[in-house]
Amino acid sequence: MLSRKRRREEPPSIHPRNRYAENPPDFAQLASLYPSFEPFVFFSRSGRPTIDWKDFNATRELTRVLLLHDHAVNWWIPDGQLCPTVPNRSNYIHWINDLLSSELIPATHGSDHRVKGFDIGTGANCIYPLLGASLLGWSFVGSDVTEVALEWATKNVESNPHLLELIKIRNASDPFSLGGFTSSRRDIANESNPDLCIDENTQPLCQDLKEPSALEPPLLVGVVKDGESFDFCMCNPPFFESLEEASLNPRTSCGGTPEEMVCHGGEKAFITRIIEDSFVLKRSFRWFSTMVGKKANLKFLISKLREVGVSVVKTTEFVQGQTARWGLAWSFIPPSKDFISSNTPMRSQISFTLEGLKRQYGAFQVLKSMESFFLDKGISCKIDLSSFSVTVTLSEVQVNIAPKNGLELLKAGENQSSKSQCVFCVSLLEQIPGTLLVRWSSSAKDRPAVSGGFNSLFNQLEECLRKEFSLKA
Numbered sequence: 486m487l488s489r490k491r492r493r494e495e496p497p498s499i500h501p502r503n504r505y506a507e508n509p510p511d512f513a514q515l516a517s518l519y520p521s522f523e524p525f526v527f528f529s530r531s532g533r534p535t536i537d538w539k540d541f542n543a544t545r546e547l548t549r550v551l552l553l554h555d556h557a558v559n560w561w562i563p564d565g566q567l568c569p570t571v572p573n574r575s576n577y578i579h580w581i582n583d584l585l586s587s588e589l590i591p592a593t594h595g596s597d598h599r600v601k602g603f604d605i606g607t608g609a610n611c612i613y614p615l616l617g618a619s620l621l622g623w624s625f626v627g628s629d630v631t632e633v634a635l636e637w638a639t640k641n642v643e644s645n646p647h648l649l650e651l652i653k654i655r656n657a658s659d660p661f662s663l664g665g666f667t668s669s670r671r672d673i674a675n676e677s678n679p680d681l682c683i684d685e686n687t688q689p690l691c692q693d694l695k696e697p698s699a700l701e702p703p704l705l706v707g708v709v710k711d712g713e714s715f716d717f718c719m720c721n722p723p724f725f726e727s728l729e730e731a732s733l734n735p736r737t738s739c740g741g742t743p744e745e746m747v748c749h750g751g752e753k754a755f756i757t758r759i760i761e762d763s764f765v766l767k768r769s770f771r772w773f774s775t776m777v778g779k780k781a782n783l784k785f786l787i788s789k790l791r792e793v794g795v796s797v798v799k800t801t802e803f804v805q806g807q808t809a810r811w812g813l814a815w816s817f818i819p820p821s822k823d824f825i826s827s828n829t830p831m832r833s834q835i836s837f838t839l840e841g842l843k844r845q846y847g848a849f850q851v852l853k854s855m856e857s858f859f860l861d862k863g864i865s866c867k868i869d870l871s872s873f874s875v876t877v878t879l880s881e882v883q884v885n886i887a888p889k890n891g892l893e894l895l896k897a898g899e900n901q902s903s904k905s906q907c908v909f910c911v912s913l914l915e916q917i918p919g920t921l922l923v924r925w926s927s928s929a930k931d932r933p934a935v936s937g938g939f940n941s942l943f944n945q946l947e948e949c950l951r952k953e954f955s956l957k958a
C-alpha cells in the first residue's frame with residue numbers, strides 16, 4: 486500500500502540518455518515481432534500488455550528480445566543465473582559515461598582513444614560489456630571466477646561477432662596465467678606508486694594493504710596485467726553475506742545463484758577489497774566504481790576511501806522499481822583545475838535506509854517523529870498520510886542560517902520576515918518489512934546554499950530517527 490502510493494510520486498528514476506527514458510519497452514510490439522516472447526505477454530486489468538515479472542522465463546525472454554531488438558545483441562543465460570534488466574543496467578553505463586565525459590578527472594589520451602573498461606564479476610550475462618560495447622563502442626575486460634559465468638560470458642561474446650574484438654573475458658581465479666601476480670601486493674604498490682616506497686618495516690599508508698586471503702580469488706590486483714591501464718572499472722558485487730540474508734530480500738524473478746548473490750562478508754567486504762586493490766593500482770585506472778546495495782554501507786565505504794586518500798568521490802542513486810541502489814566512484818588522480826574551486830556537487834535528492842525497525846514501529850510512527858523533529862526546530866511542516874510524506878517549508882532566513890551556524894540558530898531566524906520560501910519533501914518508502922527508505926527531494930537545484938543547509942538538516946534527521954526506531958542504531 487505504502488509503496489504503491491509512493492511510487493506514483495517518484496521522480497523519473499531513469500537516466501535521461503537511457504533509450505527507455507522516453508519510450509519504455511512496447512511489449513505488444515515485441516510480442517508481434519518475436520513469436521518466442523508472445524506467449525509471455527498478457528493484458529493487465531488496466532488493459533496494458535505486460536508480463537509476469539515473477540516468471541524467470543518471462544524476464545529472461547524479455548531481456549533477450551530487448552538486447553536483440555534495441556541493441557542488436559544476441560544473448561542467453563542458463564536457467565537460474567542472474568537475469569539483468571536492460572533499462573536498469575543501462576543506467577550504470579550512462580553514469581560512467583557522464584563521469585568520463587565530465588573531464589573532472591582529466592583524460593590522459595587523445596579524443597580518438599577507445600574507452601577501455603574493466604567489469605569485475607561480469608557474470609554469465611556479461612551485461613555491462615555487451616551494453617557498453619554496443620551502446621558506446623567501449624572495449625572491456627570482463628572478469629569472473631565461476632565456470633558457468635566464464636563459459637556463458639564467452640558464449641555471449643562469441644554470439645556477437647561485431648563485439649568480439651571489443652570484449653575479453655578473464656578468469657580472475659587463474660592468476661598464475663597472468664603477468665604480475667607473482668609480485669606481492671606490496672611490490673605492486675611500490676611499482677605503481679613510486680612515491681610511496683613501502684618496505685617490510687614500513688607501516689603502510691593504507692591500513693588494509695595486506696596480502697589477500699588465500700581463500701578469496703583476487704579482484705583487481707593480480708588480474709589486471711602488468712602495464713595495462715583502464716578508463717574505469719565497474720562492478721555489481723554479490724550483495725549478501727549469507728543465503729539467509731539473500732532469501733530475506735524480496736524475491737524477484739531475476740534468478741541469481743549463491744555464487745552471484747552471496748560472498749564472505751557481503752558487499753561491504755567485497756567492495757573494501759576493491760578499494761584496497763584500487764589503492765595498489767591507483768595509476769592504472771582513471772575511475773574506479775561499484776554499485777552499492779545498502780545505504781549504510783555507502784557511508785562506511787566512503788570513509789574507507791577517505792582513509793586511503795582518494796582525490797575524488799562521486800555517488801549517485803539508481804532507483805530500480807522499488808529497490809534503490811547506489812553508484813560509488815572514486816579516483817586517485819587529481820581533479821582538473823577547473824573543477825577544484827567549484828562547490829560540493831548539488832543533489833536534488835538524498836536518502837537513507839532505516840533498517841531493523843523495532844517491531845512495534847511502522848511508517849506512521851516514523852512520519853509523526855519526523856513532524857516533531859521539524860516542529861521542534863521551528864520549521865513549518867505538513868504531514869500527508871496518503872503519500873507518507875512530510876512537506877517542509879523553510880523561510881529564506883532559515884535556509885541561509887542553517888549551513889553556516891548550525892540548526893540551533895534556525896529558531897533565532899524564524900521571526901524575521903522572509904521574501905521567499907523553500908519547499909522540500911521527505912517521504913517514506915517501505916523497501917522490505919522492517920526497512921524504510923527515507924527520501925528527501927527538493928526543487929532547489931539552482932541554490933547551493935539551500936541544499937547545503939538541507940544536507941546538514943537531513944543528517945540530523947537520520948541520526949534522530951536511527952536512535953529512536955532502529956535496532957541497529
Ligand SMILES: C[S@@+](CC[C@H](N)C(=O)[O-])C[C@H]1O[C@@H](n2cnc3c(N)ncnc32)[C@H](O)[C@@H]1O
Nearest residue numbers: 606607608628629630657702703721722723745
Ligand atoms: C551480482 S553478480 C553480477 C553479474 C553481472 N555483472 C550483473 O550485473 O548481472 C556478481 C558476480 O561476481 C562474480 N565474482 C565473485 N568473486 C569474484 C572475483 N574475485 N573476481 C571476479 N568476479 C567475481 C560472481 O561469480 C558473479 O558472477
